[in-house]
Amino acid sequence: EKLGLGRAALPEELAAWDHDVRPDGLGLPEGSGDVLTGEELFSEHCAVCHGEFAEGVDNWPKLAGGMGTLDRDDPLKTVGSYWPYLSTTWDYVHRSMPFGNAQSLSDDDVYAIVAYILYSNDLVDDDFVLSKENFTEVELPNAGGFIIDDRDTTELPLFIREPCMTDCKETVEITAHATVLDVTPNDTTDDAPAAGAAEAATAEDPAPEVAVAEAAPEAAPEAAVEVAAEAPAQTAAADPELVAAGEKVFKKCAACHKVGEGAKNAVGPVLNGIVGRTAGTVEGFKYSKPMQDAGAGGLVWTPEELSGYLADPKTYLPKNKMSFAGLKKDSDLEAVIAYLSTLGQ
Amino acid sequence: GPDPLITEIQPWAQGLGDGVDATPYGLPIRFEGDVVRRNVGWLTADTISSINFTPIHALDGTITPQGCAFERHHSGAIELAKEDYRLMINGLVETPLIFTYADLERFPRETRTFFLECAANTGMEWAGSQLNGAQFTHGMIHNMEYTGVPLRLLLEEAGVKPEGKWVLVEGADASSNGRSIPLEKAMDDCLVAFKANGEALRKEHGYPVRLCVPGWEGNMWIKWLRRIEVGDQPWEQREETSKYTDTLADGTSRKWTWVMDAKSVVTSPSPQMPIKHGPGPLVITGLAWSGRGAITRVDVTVDGGKSWMPARLAAPGQEMAVSRFYLDHVWDGSEMLVQSRAIDSTGYVQPTKTELRDIRGLNSIYHNNCIQTWWVKANGEAENVEIS
Numbered sequence: 001e002k003l004g005l006g007r008a009a010l011p012e013e014l015a016a017w018d019h020d021v022r023p024d025g026l027g028l029p030e031g032s033g034d035v036l037t038g039e040e041l042f043s044e045h046c047a048v049c050h051g052e053f054a055e056g057v058d059n060w061p062k063l064a065g066g067m068g069t070l071d072r073d074d075p076l077k078t079v080g081s082y083w084p085y086l087s088t089t090w091d092y093v094h095r096s097m098p099f100g101n102a103q104s105l106s107d108d109d110v111y112a113i114v115a116y117i118l119y120s121n122d123l124v125d126d127d128f129v130l131s132k133e134n135f136t137e138v139e140l141p142n143a144g145g146f147i148i149d150d151r152d153t154t155e156l157p158l159f160i161r162e163p164c165m166t167d168c169k170e171t172v173e174i175t176a177h178a179t180v181l182d183v184t185p186n187d188t189t190d191d192a193p194a195a196g197a198a199e200a201a202t203a204e205d206p207a208p209e210v211a212v213a214e215a216a217p218e219a220a221p222e223a224a225v226e227v228a229a230e231a232p233a234q235t236a237a238a239d240p241e242l243v244a245a246g247e248k249v250f251k252k253c254a255a256c257h258k259v260g261e262g263a264k265n266a267v268g269p270v271l272n273g274i275v276g277r278t279a280g281t282v283e284g285f286k287y288s289k290p291m292q293d294a295g296a297g298g299l300v301w302t303p304e305e306l307s308g309y310l311a312d313p314k315t316y317l318p319k320n321k322m323s324f325a326g327l328k329k330d331s332d333l334e335a336v337i338a339y340l341s342t343l344g345q
Numbered sequence: 346g347p348d349p350l351i352t353e354i355q356p357w358a359q360g361l362g363d364g365v366d367a368t369p370y371g372l373p374i375r376f377e378g379d380v381v382r383r384n385v386g387w388l389t390a391d392t393i394s395s396i397n398f399t400p401i402h403a404l405d406g407t408i409t410p411q412g413c414a415f416e417r418h419h420s421g422a423i424e425l426a427k428e429d430y431r432l433m434i435n436g437l438v439e440t441p442l443i444f445t446y447a448d449l450e451r452f453p454r455e456t457r458t459f460f461l462e463c464a465a466n467t468g469m470e471w472a473g474s475q476l477n478g479a480q481f482t483h484g485m486i487h488n489m490e491y492t493g494v495p496l497r498l499l500l501e502e503a504g505v506k507p508e509g510k511w512v513l514v515e516g517a518d519a520s521s522n523g524r525s526i527p528l529e530k531a532m533d534d535c536l537v538a539f540k541a542n543g544e545a546l547r548k549e550h551g552y553p554v555r556l557c558v559p560g561w562e563g564n565m566w567i568k569w570l571r572r573i574e575v576g577d578q579p580w581e582q583r584e585e586t587s588k589y590t591d592t593l594a595d596g597t598s599r600k601w602t603w604v605m606d607a608k609s610v611v612t613s614p615s616p617q618m619p620i621k622h623g624p625g626p627l628v629i630t631g632l633a634w635s636g637r638g639a640i641t642r643v644d645v646t647v648d649g650g651k652s653w654m655p656a657r658l659a660a661p662g663q664e665m666a667v668s669r670f671y672l673d674h675v676w677d678g679s680e681m682l683v684q685s686r687a688i689d690s691t692g693y694v695q696p697t698k699t700e701l702r703d704i705r706g707l708n709s710i711y712h713n714n715c716i717q718t719w720w721v722k723a724n725g726e727a728e729n730v731e732i733s
Contacts, residue, residue, distance in 0.1 A: 002502050005448045009433055009441035017433055017572050020513055020523060023581050049390070059390035071596030075708055082598075083587050092583040095521050096420065099394075102519035146590065149602045154704060159606075160692040163644060165653045171733070172649035172682060174720060178474035178616075178729035184481060185385055 019095055023085040025136045032131030033112025035119040041109055042116045045098040052324065054078075054120040058314070064120040067141065080121025084143045086135065090114050238342055246339025249332045253324070259343050268322065275341045277301050288321040303337050310336065372412075380404070382413055385481060388469075393421040394520075396463065398484030401610070401632060402617040407488055407659070407667045408458070411547045414487035417463055417563065419520030419584075422549040425569050430553050432499075432537075436513070436574035439504030446539070446553055452494040452502075455536060457559075458666045460634045462486040462605050464562035464589050464711040470698070472707050474729045479615040482717060482729060486634070488667035491557050493538030496531050500575070509575040513582075514556055517571035524565045525579035526558065530603075534559050534665075537570065559665040560636030561603040562711070564589050594706025605636035607695050608714035609643055609670070609687035620725030624678035629656075631685050633668045638690035640668040647674065649682030649718065649732050650697075656685070664690075681721040682732055698731060 021027040043052055049060035056062030066076025075081075079089050094110045096102050105113070115130035118138065124130075130138070178184065250259075257268040264270065269285035280287040280295030287295075294317060299305065309316045310333055312326040327333050373380065384397035399415040416422065427446040435441040466485035469475045476482050500512070505528065512531045515523040526535070536557040539546060546552040551568025558565040564584055579585070591599040611631040614620050620627060629647075633640045640662035644653040659669035670685065687695040698715035720730040 002504075003452065003498075005451055005502060006434075006442040006444040009435060009443045013433065013443065014435055014441060018435055018574065020515075020574065020580055020582070022576075022578060024578070059388075070592060070598075070708075071594065073707070075592060075596070077587065077592075079587075085581050085586060088581055088583050088586050091523075091580075096519055096583075099420065100519075102420070145596065146586075146598050146600045149599050149604075151599075151602070151604075151606070155606075155696075156691075156693065158700070158704075159694055159696050161694055163653065163686060163688065163694045165644070168650055168652065170651075172651060173733040174682075174730045175733055176474045176731035177720075178477040181473075181475055183385075183387065183475060184477040184616075185383060 019091070021087045021091040021094070023087045023136075025087065025132070028087075028090065028132045028135055029107045030132055031107035031111050032129055032133075033108050033110070033115050034129040035112075035115045035124065035126050038112035038114070038116025038119070041105075041113050045101075045105070046113065049099060054117055057324075063117050067121075070142070070145065078121065079117050080123060080141065082142050082145075083140055084146055086114065086118075086138050086140055089117060090135070238338055242335050242338040243342055245331075246335035246337065249327070249336040250339055253336070271340060272343045274301055274343065275303060275306065275337070288319060290317050290319050291321070303341070306337050306340070307333050380413060382415060383480060385476065394419050396465070396485060398480045399487050400480050401484050401486065402479040402612050402615050404612070405630065405669070407632075407669050408542060409487035409489055411489070411541055411544070411550065414489065414547075414550065415463070415485050416549040417485070418518075418549070419522055420518050423518045423569060424548060425517055425553065427553045430517075430571075432554065432570060433572045434499060434503040434575075435572070436576050437506040437509040438500075438575050439506065442499075442503045444499070449494055449537065449539060449554065452498050454492060455495060456490060456492045456540075457536065457557075458488065458490045458663060459536075459557055459559045460486060460488040460605075460665060460667045461557075461563045461566055462608075462634070462636075464564060464602075464605070467608075467713040467715070467717075468710050470715075470717075470729075471702075471709055471713055474731050477729045478617040479610055479612050479717075480617060483610040483612075483632075485563070486632070486667070488632075488634070489541040490543065491536055491538040492540035492543075493536045493554075493557065496535035496537050496556070496573070497533070499537060499573070500531060503575075505575050508577050511576050511579050513572075513574040513576060513580050514565070514567045514570060515572050516551070516567045517569040522564070522567055522584055523580060523582040524567065524584055525576075525582065526565060528575070530558065530561070558603075560605060562589060562605055565603065589711060591705065591709045591711050593709070602712055605634075606712065606714040607633070607635035607637065607640070607687045607689040607693045609633035609640075609685040609695055610717045611645070611683050611685045611719060614683065614721050614725070614727050615719050616727045616729055619727055620676070620721065623725070624676050627674045627676040629672040629674050629683065631670055633662075633670055633685065633687040634666065635687065635689035635691075635693065636665060637693060639664045639666075640687055641690050642688040643668070643670040644686045644688070645670070645672040645674075646684045646686075647681040647721075650684060650716075653686065662690070678723060680723050681719075682730075683719045683721055683727075684716050686716055 049057055050063050051057050054063035055065060062076060063079050066078045066081035069075045069081060083089060090110060093113055111130045115128055118124045119126060119128060257271045258264060259271050263272060265282065265285045269282040278295050279299040279301060280291040310327050313320060313322045313324055380400045380403040382397040382399065384392065384395060389395040396417040397415055399409055400413055430446040432444040463485035467482055470482055510528050511525050512528060513523055513525055515521045537554060538557050539554050541550065546555060554570050556567045556570045591602050609631055611629060613630050629645055633643045643656045645656045646653045654672060656670040656672040662668045695714060695716055701715050718730050718732050719727045721727045
């Protein structure tokens with residue numbers, strides 16, 4: 001029996017709030033967007049957290065990669081490797097992204113960004129255009145990777161049982177200790193001594209969001225070691241193979257940094273003559289305050305300094321503008337610096 | 346010698362205390378200042394999209410005070426005034442409706458106590474013992490007395506069409522946190538709540554209105570509830586596909602794992618609550634709950650599961666609400682491997698971590714309801730361990 005409370009919703013109100021999109025395409029608006037437009041938008045709106053290549057920065061979610069890792073230790077769950085439906089991506093980007101400025105993207109912008117996320121996962125070519133018309137034709141790799149909760153048949157028969165009360169087992173051994181990992185925050189007991197510090201222990205791994213749980217204990221020390229990896233030694237003579245390898249690595253940089261004759265500043269400064277240059281001195285580029293200060297303080301981009309910076313830009317120079325997560329492999333660092341060394345003024 | 350606290354006149358026995366109105370809205374006395382929510386910094390990139398933990402180690406009884414009940418935000422706790430609040434019901438209904446907060450207050454009301462557990466509670470422990478404290482291993486839970494309107498009444502007011510099988514619920518914050526709920530559950534016991542523990546919801550818990558989905562994972566309890574859409578299929582939103590799905594060892598993932606299985610934990614003694622009094626009488630206490638029904642029994646072991654003793658429930662278990670248990674033990678001062686084991690009204694017995702891993706592997710992330718072990722040493726300190 002109705003109470004007659006509330007009032008009828010107006011069409012404008014429904015249009016303003018009813019934005020959800022379903023896997024069958026219900027709710028998608030008219031529109032389209034291409035990969036290259038998406039790449040620009042992604043760089044502008046998304047890369048600060050998700051990385052230029054959707055590879056993720058710090059603990060923010062990685063959106064690309066991870067194919068074939070779901071049955072391994074610490075699977076990497078991305079739009080490409082895990083998400084079953086593309087509509088989820090469209091819906092979430094449209095309503096909740098960018099973080100801190102939700103619902104600011106146009107429908108076409110969202111189509112373009114979703115197209116770029118597909119591209120970053122090697123699921124479409126760079127000339128791909130995503131639209132309302134072809135949207136449901138895109139099937140994500142893990143679409144068939146889900147089953148509906150089966151605990152009723154796989155678990156309840158095992159766990160609905162008479163519990164053992166005496167002589168339940170003969171021996172008991174401790175097999176794992178939380179204190180070995182030492183990742184519990186300090187000062188958590190009423191007055192017990194503080195446990196050791198463990199911040200940053202899992203910077204590489206922890207799940208985005210609270211999924212968290214993915215932070216496998218074993219991963220913690222490794223990640224810490226990786227961050228602390230020392231810069232590789234530099235050789236003076238340019239090794240052609242190394243330079244060639246470095247040119248490939250440089251593709252990660254090329255979205256933001258232009259090189260060669262006639263290159264102009266882009267998202268990042270021109271890198272011609274970078275090796276040996278004083279930091280923060282390319283004319284016409286608006287550097288962050290920390291980078292300007294570093295240059296004024298005498299920082300010169302020697303191979304050693306570049307190696308330290310490129311391995312972990314945020315730690316090397318906090319609050320600088322470059323939203324790149326860093327090169328994790330020493331061999332990549334060595335190669336890209338060898339390549340940069342060949343670029344004249 | 347005689348205790349000077351007794352033999353000497355103390356200032357509090359001589360002078361005067363605070364007058365009324367010294368604290369118009371009272372807070373815990375300063376000596377309890379460490380009974381607070383805490384987070385684990387390395388878990389997430391930013392506290393705006395993060396979680397903290399209820400200090401369950403330091404609480405007793407069953408009701409969680411709102412001020413220390415854990416928080417989980419996906420885009421921060423927003424400030425939404427009652428007068429700015431609107432709730433829309435649309436989709437497969439006879440009449441799409443808009444309710445104000447004042448409208449909700451005119452519907453017949455219910456008051457019920459429910460636990461809310463994040464699906465990721467204890468999730469950090471899948472791969473091994475990781476965090477040293479009940480607050481961190483089991484603190485993504487709270488238990489409150491909610492007052493609100495049955496969701497069924499709001500849906501009936503709009504008139505659900507026969508083809509309606511699911512509802513989408515979403516919040517007013519930037520994350521919106523949409524979730525699909527089967528219509529059957531929505532019409533059964535879901536509550537559109539505006540009070541908790543007798544007072545208005547706190548900002549961090551969705552003021553002025555949140556959804557209660559009794560017994561089901563906390564992510565579905567939409568805060569700042571602003572829209573309910575009726576549909577004929579689930580929406581497969583971010584929070585029910587990319588998150589809150591459980592990946593098994595073979596790489597396939599379970600979805601729609603909504604119900605929280607029976608679970609318990611000893612809150613004291615525990616790593617944050619060492620035994621300081623030496624051998625003799627010891628109260629072992631903890632919490633138990635089940636999303637499938639009421640807790641009927643909790644057993645406790647001090648020898649790592651060789652033998653078990655039935656604990657005493659503080660009160661008969663209530664459906665989808667936390668139970669408090671006590672074991673009045675005499676400690677001989679030797680080390681203990683303390684565990685608790687919950688049993689619910691369906692006969693489900695809380696499993697061991699090994700039993701769960703055998704079925705689900707190590708990558709499940711969510712829904713870890715395994716038996717927890719505290720190694721209590723002879724000096725009374727306790728550590729989170731795993732045992733054979």
